[in-house]
Each structure stands twice: as C-alpha cells, then as structure tokens.
Amino acid sequence: MPRASVTPLTTYAVERATLRNGLRVVIAPDRSAPVVAVAVYYDVGIRSEPEGRTGFAHLFEHLMFQGSASLSKMEHVKYVQSSGGTLNGSTRLDYTNYYEALPSHALERALFLEADRMRSPAVTEENLANQIAVVKEEIRVNVLNQPYGGFPWLSLPPVLFETFPNAHNGYGGFEDLESATVGDASDFFDRYYAPGNAVLAIGGDLDVDGTMALVHKHFGDVPRRAVPPRPDFDEAAPTSERRAEQVDLLAPAPAVALGWRVPDPADLDAYLPYVVLTSVLATGDASRLRRRLVQDDRVATDVGAHIAFMEDAFDVRNPTALLIEAHHPGDIGTDTVVTAVDEELDRVASAGVPADELERVSARLLSALLQGQDHVLGRTLAMASFEQQRGRAELVGELPALLGAVTSEQVAAAAAALQPGARARLDLVAGAK
Amino acid sequence: MSPRKAFAPRPVPALGRPRRAKLPTVAERVLPSGLRVVAVRRPSVPVVHVRLRIPTAVRRDADLARAALMERTMLLGTAQHSQGQLAEALQGIGGSLRVSGDADKLVVSGESLRGDLARLLGLLADVLTGATYPKHPVEGETARLGEQLTRALSQPGVVADEAWLHQVFGAHPYGREHPTAEEVHAVAPASLRTAHRRRVVPDGSLLVLVGDLTPARALDQVASALGEWDAAGGATRVPSVPAVVAGPLLLVDRPGAVQSNLRVGGPALGRSHPSYAAAEIANALFGGYFSSRLVMNIREDKGYTYSPRSALRHSSATSVLLTSADVATEVTAPAMVEVAYELGRMVSLPPTEEEVAATAQYLVGSLALSTATQAGLAGTLAVLLAEGLDVSWLREHPAALLAVTPSEVHQVAQTLLAPAARISTVVGDATRIEASLGVLSEVVRA
Numbered sequence: 050m051p052r053a054s055v056t057p058l059t060t061y062a063v064e065r066a067t068l069r070n071g072l073r074v075v076i077a078p079d080r081s082a083p084v085v086a087v088a089v090y091y092d093v094g095i096r097s098e099p100e101g102r103t104g105f106a107h108l109f110e111h112l113m114f115q116g117s118a119s120l121s122k123m124e125h126v127k128y129v130q131s132s133g134g135t136l137n138g139s140t141r142l143d144y145t146n147y148y149e150a151l152p153s154h155a156l157e158r159a160l161f162l163e164a165d166r167m168r169s170p171a172v173t174e175e176n177l178a179n180q181i182a183v184v185k186e187e188i189r190v191n192v193l194n195q196p197y198g199g200f201p202w203l204s205l206p207p208v209l210f211e212t213f214p215n216a217h218n219g220y221g222g223f224e225d226l227e228s229a230t231v232g233d234a235s236d237f238f239d240r241y242y243a244p245g246n247a248v249l250a251i252g253g254d255l256d257v258d259g260t261m262a263l264v265h266k267h268f269g270d271v272p273r274r275a276v277p278p279r280p281d282f283d284e285a286a287p288t289s290e291r292r293a294e295q296v297d298l299l300a301p302a303p304a305v306a307l308g309w310r311v312p313d314p315a316d317l318d319a320y321l322p323y324v325v326l327t328s329v330l331a332t333g334d335a336s337r338l339r340r341r342l343v344q345d346d347r348v349a350t351d352v353g354a355h356i357a358f359m360e361d362a363f364d365v366r367n368p369t370a371l372l373i374e375a376h377h378p379g380d381i382g383t384d385t386v387v388t389a390v391d392e393e394l395d396r397v398a399s400a401g402v403p404a405d406e407l408e409r410v411s412a413r414l415l416s417a418l419l420q421g422q423d424h425v426l427g428r429t430l431a432m433a434s435f436e437q438q439r440g441r442a443e444l445v446g447e448l449p450a451l452l453g454a455v456t457s458e459q460v461a462a463a464a465a466a467l468q469p470g471a472r473a474r475l476d477l478v479a480g481a482k
Numbered sequence: 483m484s485p486r487k488a489f490a491p492r493p494v495p496a497l498g499r500p501r502r503a504k505l506p507t508v509a510e511r512v513l514p515s516g517l518r519v520v521a522v523r524r525p526s527v528p529v530v531h532v533r534l535r536i537p538t539a540v541r542r543d544a545d546l547a548r549a550a551l552m553e554r555t556m557l558l559g560t561a562q563h564s565q566g567q568l569a570e571a572l573q574g575i576g577g578s579l580r581v582s583g584d585a586d587k588l589v590v591s592g593e594s595l596r597g598d599l600a601r602l603l604g605l606l607a608d609v610l611t612g613a614t615y616p617k618h619p620v621e622g623e624t625a626r627l628g629e630q631l632t633r634a635l636s637q638p639g640v641v642a643d644e645a646w647l648h649q650v651f652g653a654h655p656y657g658r659e660h661p662t663a664e665e666v667h668a669v670a671p672a673s674l675r676t677a678h679r680r681r682v683v684p685d686g687s688l689l690v691l692v693g694d695l696t697p698a699r700a701l702d703q704v705a706s707a708l709g710e711w712d713a714a715g716g717a718t719r720v721p722s723v724p725a726v727v728a729g730p731l732l733l734v735d736r737p738g739a740v741q742s743n744l745r746v747g748g749p750a751l752g753r754s755h756p757s758y759a760a761a762e763i764a765n766a767l768f769g770g771y772f773s774s775r776l777v778m779n780i781r782e783d784k785g786y787t788y789s790p791r792s793a794l795r796h797s798s799a800t801s802v803l804l805t806s807a808d809v810a811t812e813v814t815a816p817a818m819v820e821v822a823y824e825l826g827r828m829v830s831l832p833p834t835e836e837e838v839a840a841t842a843q844y845l846v847g848s849l850a851l852s853t854a855t856q857a858g859l860a861g862t863l864a865v866l867l868a869e870g871l872d873v874s875w876l877r878e879h880p881a882a883l884l885a886v887t888p889s890e891v892h893q894v895a896q897t898l899l900a901p902a903a904r905i906s907t908v909v910g911d912a913t914r915i916e917a918s919l920g921v922l923s924e925v926v927r928a
Contacts, residue, residue, distance in 0.1 A: 058528075059527055059528070081526050082503055082526075082850075082854040083500070083501040083502065083503050083850065084850060084851055084854050118489035118490070118491055118492070119489075119491040119492045119493075119494065120494075122782070123773070123778065123782055126772050126773055127773045127840065128494060130771055130772060130773045130840065130843075130844045130847075131773065131839070131840030131841075131843050131844060132497055132843060132847065133843045133844060133846055133847020133848070133850065134844075134847055134851075135847075135848065135851060136772075150851055151847065152500060152501075152847050152850055153498075153501055154497050154498035154499055154500045154501065155497050155498075156498070157495040157498065158494060158495050158496075158497060161492070161494060161495050162494075165492070168489055169489040178785070179782065179783070179784075179785045180785075181785075182784075182785025182786075183781055183782075183785050183787075183788055184788075185810070186741070186785070186786070186787050186788040186808070186809065186810060187788040187789075189740050189741045189788075189808075189810065190639075190741060190788050190789070190808045193740050193741075194638055194739055194740050194741040194808070195637065195638070196633065196636045196637060197633075254501065298738075299636060300633075300636065301632050301633060301636045302629060302632065302633060333569060333572070333573055333578060334557070334565065334566070334568075334569035335566060335569035335570045335572070335573045340566065343622075343626065344565065344566075344619070344622065347622050347625065347626075350625075350626045350629040350630055351630070376629070376633070378625075378629055405574075408574070409570060409573040409574040410573065412573065412574055412575060412576035412595060413573050413576055413577075413578075415576055415595070416529060416576030416577065416593065416594070416595055417576075419527040419528060419529050419576075419595075420527065420529055420593070420856075420857065422527055423526050423527045423529070423855045423856055423857070424854070424855045424858075425854065481636060
C-alpha cells in the first residue's frame with residue numbers, strides 16, 4: 050500500500066521578537082476559529098530545585114496563581130474563566146509553564162494577567178500554607194493513595210540517575226514542602242523568573258501587529274533582570290544494569306519499567322530515531338511489543354514505550370531516557386517479560402524495520418502530530434517549548450517530515466543501543482492483598 | 483513576598499468585541515438501512531474523524547460483562563482481516579478504530595489522514611459486518627480485560643464512583659460501570675457473535691464525520707462503504723430508572739487509606755429540559771469549575787483537597803449531578819460539612835448577578851473551545867444529535883446560558899442540589915473516619 054508523496058503537512062507562519070527586557074515572543078495567527086491561546090514558559094523546572102527543597106518548582110507554580118501586584122488571590126483564575134477561558138500550569142523537568150485558552154476577544158486580558166505575575170507575584174504566609182496543603186493532597190491523590198502511583202516517573206529516575214537534579218522526586222517530600230518559606234519563593238522568583246528566562250507564545254485568532262503592540266504594552270516594562278546560566282545536568286550513563294525493586298502495597302499485579310539513556314534531544318538527527326523506535330515498539334495493535342508480549346506470548350496485559358519521564362519527548366532537555374513499561378499477571382515472572390522485550394529489541398537491531406512497516410509507523414506518527422496541532426492550545430504550547438529549547442517554533446509544522454525521514458538503519462542502530470547492560474530496571478512488586 | 487512597591491495596581495483590560503464562531507454546515511443523509519449519516523467540513527488539519535453511535539442497551543446487570551468484552555474483542559478479526567492485518571491497515575492510514583460503550587450504547591470512533599477516508603470506512607464496514615470474535619484471541623483478551631479490571635477496581639476513585647452509582651441505581655444497569663474479572667471470565671466466547679448480530683445494527687444509529695472532507699462526497703463514500711451493513715433490528719433502551727431514594731451515608735472501608743474519596747449527588751436535568759441552562763450554571767457555580775464556590779472553599783481556603791469537582795452526567799434514561807472530592811483522611815468530616823454548607827447556600831439563597839454572569843461566560847467559552855477542534859466537534863455533535871438536538875443548539879445554548887437569571891439558578895438549585903434527594907458515599911479508612919461521619923449523619927457500611 051504505497052503512499053509516496055501524498056503526505057499532507059501543515060505550516061504555521063511564526064512572527065517573533067525579543068523585547069528589551071529579554072522576553073522572547075512568538076506569535077502564530079490562525080483565524081479558523083475565534084479562540085486564542087497564550088503560554089508563558091519559564092526555563093526552570095524540577096532539575097533546578099536545590100537539595101532540601103524537593104518539590105519547590107511545582108509548589109512555586111501553585112503560588113503563581115495566588116495573586117500579583119494588581120490581582121488578589123484567585124482573581125487571575127476568575128478573570129480568565131469569567132472571560133470564557135480555561136487555564137492551567139505545569140511543572141516539568143526543565144521548564145514551568147502557565148497558559149490560557151480563551152475566546153479571542155479576551156486576548157488582551159490574558160496578556161495583562163500573565164504580565165502582572167511576571168512583574169510581581171504576591172505570596173503571603175497564609176497562601177503559602179494553603180498551597181502546601183493543596184500540593185500534599187495532590188501527591189496523596191496521584192501517588193500515595195493510588196496503586197502504581199508515581200510508577201515509573203518518580204521511582205525510576207533514582208535508579209537510572211546518580212545526581213540529585215536528575216534523580217530526586219519532583220513532587221517533593223512532605224518535610225521539604227512544609228519547610229518552604231515566603232523568602233524561598235521570593236528568591237526563586239528573583240533568580241529564575243526573569244523575563245529573559247521566559248518565552249511568550251500566542252496563537253490563534255489574532256492580528257499579528259496588534260498583538261505585538263499589546264505584548265509591548267503589557268510586558269514591555271517588566272524589569273530586565275540577570276538570566277541565570279542554565280546548568281548542564283549531564284551525568285555518566287550506566288555501564289552495567291542498575292536494578293531496584295518497589296513494593297506497592299496498593300497494587301494488585303506486578304509491573305516492570307526499563308529505562309535507557311538516549312542522545313541529547315538537542316541533536317534531532319541522533320534523537321528522532323529513538324522517537325520512531327518507541328512507535329515501532331508500542332503504539333497500536335500492530336506494534337512489535339504489543340504483538341509479541343500481549344497478543345502472542347500473553348505475558349503482559351499492557352506495554353508502553355515512550356521517551357522522557359513525563360512522556361514529553363519534545364519538551365525535555367538532556368539527559369533523558371527511553372522507557373518501556375509493562376504490566377503483567379502475577380503468575381508470569383518479570384524476567385519472562387523482560388526477556389521478550391530484549392528479544393524484540395534484538396530483532397529490530399539486527400534486521401531493521403521493513404520499508405512498509407516504517408511507512409505505516411510514519412503515517413501514524415504524522416496523524417498523531419496533526420491531531421495535536423488541531424487544538425490551538427496544544428499547538429501554542431508546542432511552539433513555546435520548541436522556541437525555548439530549540440529556538441525554532443516552526444518545528445511544530447516541520448517535525449512530521451523530519452520523523453518521516455528517519456531510516457530503517459537509524460531505528461536499528463537505536464534499538465542496538467538499548468542493551469541490558471546500559472539500562473535501569475525497576476520491578477514493581479504487587480503488595481495488595 | 484508582597485508585591486514590590488514599585489508596581490502599583492493596574493486596571494484589568496476590558497474584553498473586546500466577541501467574534502462568533504461559524505455554525506458548522508451539516509450535510510445529512512439517512513441510508514436505506516436506517517443509519518443516519520452526518521458530515522461536516524472542518525479542514526483545520528488534514529485528518530478526518532468518525533464517530534458511530536449505536537443505541538443498544540445493556541438490559542440486565544448480567545449483560546454488562548458481555549458488553550464490556552464485546553467492546554474489547556470487536557477488532558480481533560473479521561472475515562477479511564486478522565487482528566494484525568486490521569491493525570496494520572489502520573496504522574498505514576494514520577488511523578485507528580476504538581470501540582467503547584456504556585449501558586446505553588456502543589461507540590466506534592476512529593480517524594485517518596485526509597486522503598484515506600474511503601479506506602477507513604471500508605475497514606469500519608468490515609468490522610461492523612464481519613467481526614468474527616475468533617476463539618483464541620478472544621480468550622487472550624478475556625484474560626487481559628480481567629487483569630485490567632482488577633487494576634481499575636484497585637483505584638479508590640473508581641471504587642467510590644462504583645459504590646455511589648450502585649447506591650443511586652441499585653440493580654439497574656446504570657448501577658455500575660465495570661464488571662468484575664470473574665464475570666468477564668464467565669462469558670462464553672461463542673456468545674459474542676450472537677450478541678454482535680443482535681446489537682450492532684444500523685437502524686437508529688448515527689455516524690458523524692468531521693474533518694478535512696467534502697461533505698457530499700463523504701456521504702457517498704459512506705453509502706458505498708456501509709451499504710452492506712443492513713443487519714435487522716433496532717435501537718434498544720435500558721429499563722426505566724427506579725426512583726432515587728435518599729438514605730444514610732454509605733461508607734466503604736479502605737484500611738490504611740491516607741485520603742477519603744467523597745461522592746455526593748443525586749438526580750439532575752437533561753439537555754432537553756427547559757431549565758437545563760440554569761441547571762448547568764447552578765452546577766458550575768456550585769462546584770463545576772475552578773472559580774466555583776466549592777473549589778474556593780475546600781481547596782483555596784481550607785486546603786482540604788486538590789481537585790474537588792461537580793459534574794452533570796447524562797444517560798439516555800436519566801441525568802445525575804455528582805460532586806467529588808478526595809480529601810485528607812483527618813479532614814473527612816469537616817470536608818463533608820463544607821460540601822453540605824455550600825449545597826445549602828445554593829438552595830437557600832440566590833447567587834449574585836456577578837457569579838451567574840461569570841459562570842455563564844465560562845460555560846459559553848468552554849463550549850466554543852471544545853468544538854474548536856475536529857475531534858471535539860465530532861464528539862459534541864455525536865452527543866447532541868443522538869439526543870435529538872440539532873446543530874443549532876451550538877448557537878442557541880450559549881444564548882440561553884447568557885439569559886439565565888440568579889432567581890432561575892436559585893429555583894433550579896432547590897431540586898438539583900436539594901438535601902432531600904442527596905446520596906453520599908465515602909471510601910476511606912473506617913477506623914479513622916466512621917465516628918466523626920456518624921456524628922453528622924447516619925452511616926452504613928458497604
């Protein structure tokens with residue numbers, strides 16, 4: 050079923066500017082629906098939080114919703130929502146983002162709200178205590194009271210990595226969270242939330258010149274501050290298998306997670322074959338591991354493969370990992386599952402991926418990327434991240450072709466690098482009665 | 483970290499003039515088989531989406547497991563394709579097909595790249611007319627579904643939802659959403675083909691297509707591809723829903739739990755009810771979005787919980803309002819007090835003009851955002867049309883929301899949020915929470 054040269058692609062025109070205070074701005078108009086998205090990405094995340102302050106980057110994200118020079122607690126949220134918009138923020142390994150999607154007539158309001166907290170957030174003792182309590186409940190609901198909570202995104206990094214920035218728990222320990230102070234928040238803001246350390250992306254139903262004028266109006270007088278140097282978090286890769294076991298008292302069945310270091314995501318030529326490999330291995334019922342482990346051998350009930358601990362392959366800096374995760378019945382030994390994975394990796398490494406299979410995998414990857422772009426918010430977030438980490442928001446439209454150009458030999462070489470001796474392996478032992 | 487002195491407060495900019503979304507142009511045809519087909523052009527990205535809704539009810543509690551297994555095994559093979567061949571064909575068109583369902587219906591969803599719609603429809607037709615439920619793959623999937631259900635039912639949130647539904651609906655098919663692993667294992671594989679013949683029928687079903695397509699041509703493609711899907715039979719409905727009777731709080735023990743999962747709610751109104759817009763505002767203003775009273779109270783003021791929420795859930799035979807909060811074990815009773823307090827406020831006093839206006843704007847904006855993508859529009863249209871509403875609802879409902887008054891919200895809250903019909907379930911560590919909950923209301927153990 051050849052499909053040569055019919056690959057449909059999308060392109061998005063990107064306007065960019067850098068304000069005098071260092072804030073980088075990208076604007077991408079698309080007038081197909083009367084909605085806009087606004088995203089601010091600060092180039093600081095979990096890896097930058099200091100020892101003794103685990104979870105602080107995420108706690109600080111919560112604090113950014115607690116008021117600013119012109120807005121009392123919760124006014125930010127109420128202004129967005131009463132304008133018909135939705136909003137959120139998230140804390141990742143390498144960045145923290147804040148974003149809104151709104152009807153296009155609320156664009157200036159959204160810019161004002163983001164500028165106000167970039168200029169001067171207001172954190173009180175009372176709001177800090179309140180948000181520490183909220184974050185503890187977030188951790189309880191997602192990790193402590195949840196079977197498989199934090200597996201493997203919180204529990205595999207300390208097996209694969211040795212240095213604190215890469216290995217520590219980004220949700221944070223309760224002791225660390227409880228000892229956070231308003232002074233810590235002030236210091237963190239001063240150090241990392243400089244406009245020169247941020248990217249502002251705006252997409253959707255907008256006029257480029259008018260929007261750029263609004264950006265200058267609202268962000269132009271945010272004071273310039275020193276931009277912190279970005280640390281190199283690289284560390285040595287494993288030279289022998291690193292193993293650990295996690296007993297989960299709430300889990301009714303076992304699971305296993307495997308992680309291998311991959312090339313620096315900044316080097317797309319070296320990195321993209323690993324992205325394609327995850328799709329060859331475990332996207333859809335035609336993928337290698339789904340067929341072997343789930344359909345044929347029936348040693349696993351679910352298997353997944355992805356890049357990066359927060360499953361954000363294009364939002365992460367070096368070092369990161371390719372992860373394979375499998376859930377399996379209790380009467381199947383974990384070694385049986387891992388052996389089957391290794392055999393399938395060997396098969397890709399030694400024989401590559403036939404042309405027709407690679408074409409199908411590319412079609413599926415393309416379709417997923419296109420569907421992600423269809424949402425103005427998804428597209429705008431991707432642009433912000435590409436601009437921040439790669440200086441190229443246009444990658445949102447260019448990525449499908451780059452992925453489509455990955456060859457069978459490159460995928461085979463990627464699979465060949467995933468040797469048992471280079472990985473971390475975490476066995477989740479089911480402890481539920 | 484008070485705001486730096488240098489920055490005086492500034493006025494928040496006013497909103498601009500709203501730009502209306504264009505109402506989608508809908509092309510429609512009913513095939514001789516009774517299948518209603520609706521196609522909408524939305525060429526935002528070169529992809530097309532399909533949503534097929536087959537109104538076929540789970541009539542008895544005992545049928546739940548078979549329905550769940552059928553959803554999971556429909557794509558395991560057809561007269562023309564093995565599971566692997568079908569999966570490869572879908573992968574090759576950048577597509578997928580997924581089967582889901584509930585007590586009211588089966589839904590087959592899928593998508594493909596722009597140029598491959600005919601192929602996607604061909605594969606869909608192959609599944610609808612020729613699914614074979616081959617014995618060996620079905621056995622494998624049965625075991626797998628059993629394992630997955632065991633995992634799902636180990637989640638406290640799922641346990642709480644199931645317990646609440648059972649309290650509201652009892653043995654009615656709406657009384658649970660997940661069968662157990664044992665029930666799934668008890669389904670005879672051979673019965674799936676019979677069930678497919680009986681349930682997967684075109685008459686009364688709805689197929690929605692949205693994306694980078696030409697509507698007239700898409701309707702022709704459907705007529706051609708699905709022309710042979712003509713199995714006899716028609717829509718079936720669940721039995722009528724028993725009257726909801728408020729009762730004592732149901733406590734499900736989860737020893738050692740560090741949180742309690744609260745579920746509180748009762749009967750609600752459907753989208754066709756004249757007071758639906760007011761009901762939607764009442765729910766949202768109470769607990770349905772971040773700016774709501776409940777979130778402000780138990781999250782942003784008290785810090786009891788991370789994500790309290792309240793939602794209207796619609797089924798073909800009824801609608802319910804369900805409020806959920808997962809709270810720290812030690813504040814279980816205080817959190818219940820606050821939920822009751824906020825419900826009481828809604829029932830006793832009208833909300834302010836400002837609250838109602840803000841909530842209406844939020845709901846209008848949310849609808850616009852949710853229909854701004856191909857997938858979102860396809861899903862929303864499928865729901866609306868299946869409920870007998872028209873695409874014009876996308877224009878009329880925002881107008882209705884913006885016209886709702888505080889007294890209308892107050893009025894609908896009297897029944898929607900009234901204590902008399904309220905049903906409460908808590909999952910948590912009984913040794914730590916039963917006594918304090920028992921002071922507030924009668925408590926029974928599950």
